Amino acid sequence: MFRIREATSDDNNALLGLEAQSPQGTGISILIDREDYFYRSKLHNRSKILIAEENDKLVGVMAFAIKQVHLEDSIEPVAYFYDLRGEATYRRSMKRGLFRLWKAVLEEIEAAGAQFIYGHVKADNFDSLSVSTKIGGQIVSSFDILSLPCLRGADPGLDPHLDHLDQEVERIEQAVGIRNLRPPSLQDAYKRGNELGYLRGIFRLERKDSSAQISAWDLTRIYRGRVLRMPLELQVLAKILNPLARICPLPRIPVAGEQIAYLTLFDPICKGPDGRALLKQLIQKIRRQAYHDKADILTIFAYRDDPLVTLPRIFPERILHYHTVIRPITVVELPDPPFYLDVRDI
Secondary structure, three states: OEEEEEOOHHHHHHHHHHHOOOOEOOOOEEEEEEOOOOHHHHOOOOEEEEEEEEOOEEEEEEEEEEEEEEEOOEEEEEEEEEEEEEOHHHHHHHHHHHHHHHHHHHHHHHHOOOOEEEEEEEOOOHHHHHHHHHOOOEEEEEEEEEEEEOEOOOOOOOOOOOOOHHHHHHHHHHHHOOOEOOOOOOHHHHHHHHHOOOEEEEEEEEEOOEEEEEEEEOOOOOEEEEEEEOOHHHHHHHHHHHHHHOOOOOEOOOOOOOEEOEEEEEEEEEEOOOHHHHHHHHHHHHHHHHHHOOOOEEEEEEEOOOOOOOOOOOOOOEEEEEEEEEEEOOOOOOOOOOEOOOHHHO
């Protein structure tokens, strides 16, 4: 018997077991070790996790949140979907079940008045992309996640600028401006992140008429990555760099079996002719500070067409590619980029 119902806290261990069957990536394969499956939903004011069961066995999950965002010239409700998973031994036939999960979610968000539902799908996650597009979703933009190992070195002592958080967030809002998918205010996300201890700082470098800034988020208390597989070239590089990284300011490459603590960088903003160069310097400083904070990897998020930033190239780096997919509900025309990338969505 197949049924769909809302998840409760009693389902946490079963959901964590399902997550353990869903490693991310092809070249680099990483599994996310969560302590609380519901942590992403707790970041949103209005969210729900639906699970699919067959004969009382958990075989699939899909979560969504209802949000108010800027949509062209107005503020409208939309839905964000995430954590779409299928049980490993059931996954092939589960595609039918995933469609039923999608249908259940669509019924709920339509009743909530959402203009559309959107989500971020890894570019090489062909199963999720296939289900999303067959249900009517369309790829509207793409973003990159730049991954860098932390660096041994002196702590740069960067100012986190958290004493006057309201003003700092207002500064970000003014730079970002009004764009599609941006919440009416960024204050809620930043204040909640600060209260929960996730927001480590809003770091900035300035030089004459140029500046660069970025916000840093640490969620290692509730999840870490676990390396399952590394490509051959990184395995070779690890054998060369890792012994040297114990004594020199060189990056250390994670190896299979290790847990990874992430420091996540959002809202990168460059201004002036030297803005991109300053951003590169700032990232290098944050890599050293993150090393002292026991982080392993920095991840930097940005849309490819973001007018405020072009991510710098730094060796050795890995870049993951994601697509933003929108499935219309009541909206006639899909919104145009550039979009805003909300830290709560990631």
